Amino acid sequence: xxxxxxxxxxxxxxxxxxxxxxxxxxxxxxxxxxxxxxxxxxxxxxxxxxxxxxxxxxxxxxxxxxxxxxxxxxxxxxxxxxxxxxxxxxxxxxxxxxxxxxxxxxxxxxxxxxxxxxxxxxxxxxxxxxxxxxxxxxxxxxxxxxxxxxxxxxxxxxxxxxxxxxxxxxxxxxxxxxxxxxxxxxxxxxxxxxxxxxxxxxxxxxxxxxxxxxxxxxxxxxxxxxxxxxxxxxxxxxxxxxxxxxxxxxxxxxxxxxxxxxxxxxxxxxxxxxxxxxxxxxxxxxxxxxxxxxxxxxxxxxxxxxxxxxxxxxxxxxxxxxxxxxxxxxxxxxxxxxxxxxx
Amino acid sequence: xxxxxxxxxxxxxxxxxxxxxxxxxxxxxxxxxxxxxxxxxxxxxxxxxxxxxxxxxxxxxxxxxxxxxxxxxxxxxxxxxxxxxxxxxxxxxxxxxxxxxxxxxxxxxxxxxxxxxxxxxxxxxxxxxxxxxxxxxxxxxxxxxxxxxxxxxxxxxxxxxxxxxxxxxxxxxxxxxxxxxxxxxxxxxxxxxxxxxxxxxxxxxxxxxxxxxxxxxxxxxxxxxxxxxxxxxxxxxxxxxxxxxxxxxxxxxxxxxxxxxxxxxxxxxxxxxxxxxxxxxxxxxxxxxxxxxxxxxxxxxxxxxxxxxxxxxxxxxxxx
Numbered sequence: 102x103x104x105x106x107x108x109x110x111x112x113x114x115x116x117x118x119x120x121x122x123x124x125x126x127x128x129x130x131x132x133x134x135x136x137x138x139x140x141x142x143x144x145x146x147x148x149x150x151x152x153x154x155x156x157x158x159x160x161x162x163x164x165x166x167x168x169x170x171x172x173x174x175x176x177x178x179x180x181x182x183x184x185x186x187x188x189x190x191x192x193x194x195x196x197x198x199x200x201x202x203x204x205x206x207x208x209x210x211x212x213x214x215x216x217x218x219x220x221x222x223x224x225x226x227x228x229x230x231x232x233x234x235x236x237x238x239x240x241x242x243x244x245x246x247x248x249x250x251x252x253x254x255x256x257x258x259x260x261x262x263x264x265x266x267x268x269x270x271x272x273x274x275x276x277x278x279x280x281x282x283x284x285x286x287x288x289x290x291x292x293x294x295x296x297x298x299x300x301x302x303x304x305x306x307x308x309x310x311x312x313x314x315x316x317x318x319x320x321x322x323x324x325x326x327x328x329x330x331x332x333x334x335x336x337x338x339x340x341x342x343x344x345x346x347x348x349x350x351x352x353x354x355x356x357x358x359x360x361x362x363x364x365x366x367x368x369x370x371x372x373x374x375x376x377x378x379x380x381x382x383x384x385x386x387x388x389x390x391x392x393x394x395x396x397x398x399x400x401x402x403x404x405x406x407x408x409x410x411x412x413x414x415x416x417x418x419x420x421x422x423x424x425x426x427x428x429x430x431x432x433x434x435x436x437x438x439x440x441x442x443x444x
Numbered sequence: 445x446x447x448x449x450x451x452x453x454x455x456x457x458x459x460x461x462x463x464x465x466x467x468x469x470x471x472x473x474x475x476x477x478x479x480x481x482x483x484x485x486x487x488x489x490x491x492x493x494x495x496x497x498x499x500x501x502x503x504x505x506x507x508x509x510x511x512x513x514x515x516x517x518x519x520x521x522x523x524x525x526x527x528x529x530x531x532x533x534x535x536x537x538x539x540x541x542x543x544x545x546x547x548x549x550x551x552x553x554x555x556x557x558x559x560x561x562x563x564x565x566x567x568x569x570x571x572x573x574x575x576x577x578x579x580x581x582x583x584x585x586x587x588x589x590x591x592x593x594x595x596x597x598x599x600x601x602x603x604x605x606x607x608x609x610x611x612x613x614x615x616x617x618x619x620x621x622x623x624x625x626x627x628x629x630x631x632x633x634x635x636x637x638x639x640x641x642x643x644x645x646x647x648x649x650x651x652x653x654x655x656x657x658x659x660x661x662x663x664x665x666x667x668x669x670x671x672x673x674x675x676x677x678x679x680x681x682x683x684x685x686x687x688x689x690x691x692x693x694x695x696x697x698x699x700x701x702x703x704x705x706x707x708x709x710x711x712x713x714x715x716x717x718x719x720x721x722x723x724x725x726x727x728x729x730x731x732x733x734x735x736x737x738x739x740x741x742x743x744x745x746x747x748x749x750x751x752x753x754x755x756x757x758x759x760x761x762x763x764x
Contacts, residue, residue, distance in 0.1 A: 338542055339537055339538075339539060339542035339543045340542060340543050340544055340545045340546075342494075342499050342537075343535070343537050343543040343544070343605075343608070344545070345499060345529065346497055346499060346529050346530065346534075346535035346537075346609075347529060347530040347534075347535075347557040347560065347608060347609070347612070348526045348527065348528075348529040348530030348531060348557075348560050348561060348612070349526075349556070349557075349560060350526065350560075351522070353556075357545055357548070360547060360548070361545065361546070361547055364547070434547070435546075435547055436546070436547060436592040436594070437546055437547075437592070437594050
């Protein structure tokens, strides 16, 4: 087990290396340059001489390490990462790691809320679909999941805003909580901090702000079809009838069926979870939810190289860890799977 | 005879859509006997067995009567069926690999099966389960209890499946092709074991098989199924010595025997699937004795004095 985890962590390093190469070079080949944004003539109040501007630009570039060939810049970046330094945001002048530490909890909070919505919708739809296969409930649930999957997130978000904030204004549409409220910083996850400190006004405000983005993330009920098909696969196995033949109640038979369908469902859920953290980019932007995805979009617009790199690498780490975790849980839920044997 | 039959199957029919899997099958099983049900694939063996304990899918239409200890269980309530299943009739599944829950330990599954029917503590149930595993000749019952099905060999698994069917002490065991999935070398041992354990408890067995060898070695009486009807039912010795139904005879002739100089004769054609209502002898198309008469209707049941029954208008003369 330990060997398996270590091996997988070693794989993670390779993945991170590959992602770092891609993100480093790709963003630099994008048209636009952070220095262009910063050092444009006439951008300030006083008219700066072109020479001064060029000189300032040169010194600034030197200061943030944007000199020399791209490969040598990459190697510098790499050696800093190895030392645990993700660099400093060009525009915010704040260490990237600090920015990530403040926005990641918000993204996690949103991703988890979205998955709670997903599970709450998927469990009943998937189970009813499998138990009453081809019934109107089954077809309705499958259709619901297909529509949810086919609808783009941003459009879904905008529609929700239209309905619940414009036509029928009952829910807030942007931010993490109402203006003027704040929570003490303990874990960094606002909802947890508000709960722990008993800050109920903030707690309710956070929940209200979570509702629409969480629905947007989770309403695709992406688990319905996975759950349904893994339940159906188990449903037609001999041991289900063997249980009945021993006199088990249908309720117990169903619970054994669920237990058997669990490993597959959990694995796919885990694999999706990593993608969902990355997928929050769109939803956070639509709802001006100041998490990591929202920060990423801002960083890309400003060509804030270090910040983009840091966020993309963080997303990568989460995706890989989610995969690793789901493999471990799979081995734990299904005795036939030997975690050690897989690489 | 004041002998109350353990199981009475009367006029049982099973249809899947337009396909008639079983057409009007009747037989009785008495306490403690081994009753064989033999036939080719598609003859309706498994459908009959599953219909007895009500395990056919809902799409199947079942008609007729199944009485267990005099009580009608065909179409009975779930509560009645649950009581009969496991505690009255045990069912040993064909494929032991798929008949056990892969994600739960053997012990847990056995204990659960016992606790449904008997008010015993977990500890007592574990004791019974362990003893039973010993009885079905599993070498290290304690270890088996804490194993998962995939950790056992095929023969071991089949023993566990037998134990699971027997644990609540049923009076009748339905053994559905129990040995088909096993190696020939293991088949014999598992079969002997099953019969011995059942005999020890006085449980009757319905032995469903396509293997006449198994029938000859294990059964007291046997019903030969073809096309969803009982072609012939007789004492096993009578059946082998003097088949009355041409299908039985053809089946016996198609069985190769070591040491006999008689060439085995395959039955021409292939097994039929009955679509719609059966209106003729299902075997007529392959039977060398068939005449126009066979195509008019399903032949009626002829019962002889010794209880032997057959459905044929051209019954073979008993050889003396």
